[in-house]
Amino acid sequence: MNALRLIPVLLVTLLFTLAGCAPLDYQAVQLDSPEQPAQTDGYINKEVSEGVHVIEVRHESLPAMMLTKERTLSNLKDIWHRRASELCKKGYQGEPEIIRPDEARTDEFYCTLNVCQKYLLASGVAYCKATYEL
Numbered sequence: 001m002n003a004l005r006l007i008p009v010l011l012v013t014l015l016f017t018l019a020g021c022a023p024l025d026y027q028a029v030q031l032d033s034p035e036q037p038a039q040t041d042g043y044i045n046k047e048v049s050e051g052v053h054v055i056e057v058r059h060e061s062l063p064a065m066m067l068t069k070e071r072t073l074s075n076l077k078d079i080w081h082r083r084a085s086e087l088c089k090k091g092y093q094g095e096p097e098i099i100r101p102d103e104a105r106t107d108e109f110y111c112t113l114n115v116c117q118k119y120l121l122a123s124g125v126a127y128c129k130a131t132y133e134l
Contacts, residue, residue, distance in 0.1 A: 023075045024059040026082060031108060043083050044106055051128035053087050054105045055080050055096070060119045073098055076122035088128035096124035 030039040045055045057076045059065075064072040080096035098120050101111040105123055 022064075023071070024057070024061075024064075024079065026079055029058075029108065043079055044108055045083055045087060046106060047087075048125075051088070051130060053084065053126045053128070055083050055087075055124060055126055056104060056106050056109050057083070057096070057122040058101075058109055058119055062118060065118060065120065073120065073122070076120075080122045080124060084124075084126035088126055091129040092126040093129065094124050094126040096122040099123050 024041055027039065027042040029042045029044045030036050041059050041061075043055060043057045045053050047053050057079045059072060059076060061072070076098070077096050084092045084094065101109055101116040101119065101121060103123075104110040104121055105125075109121055109123075111117075
């Protein structure tokens with residue numbers, strides 16, 4: 001009889017765990033917006049020179065990093081490529097790499113605390129291709 005009482009608890013625990021493993025949605029990070037609550041998961045990009053964009057993507061979900069790490073990292077790279085395609089309408093060169101937050105290129109994602117190092121980033125530079133027509 002005690003085992004039957006344990007089943008609902010186990011199911012709820014499993015659902016919460018799997019919910020934390022859901023893929024990251026395609027969304028921009030919102031850190032300093034007074035109109036919206038802070039959104040720390042997602043992508044951030046900065047144009048460092050004309051047609052050169054630093055793009056970083058993070059997902060701060062410990063269950064996702066522990067239980068579905070490869071799928072989560074693949075999801076981060078997919079979001080990086082989608083953002084690069086949006087920024088560079090005529091194509092781009094560059095690939096994301098998986099890095100630790102203490103290696104981040106953006107100030108917003110840079111972190112040296114131990115707690116941050118659990119959440120890897122997809123980071124890279126997208127060089128937009130330009131087509132010149134006469």
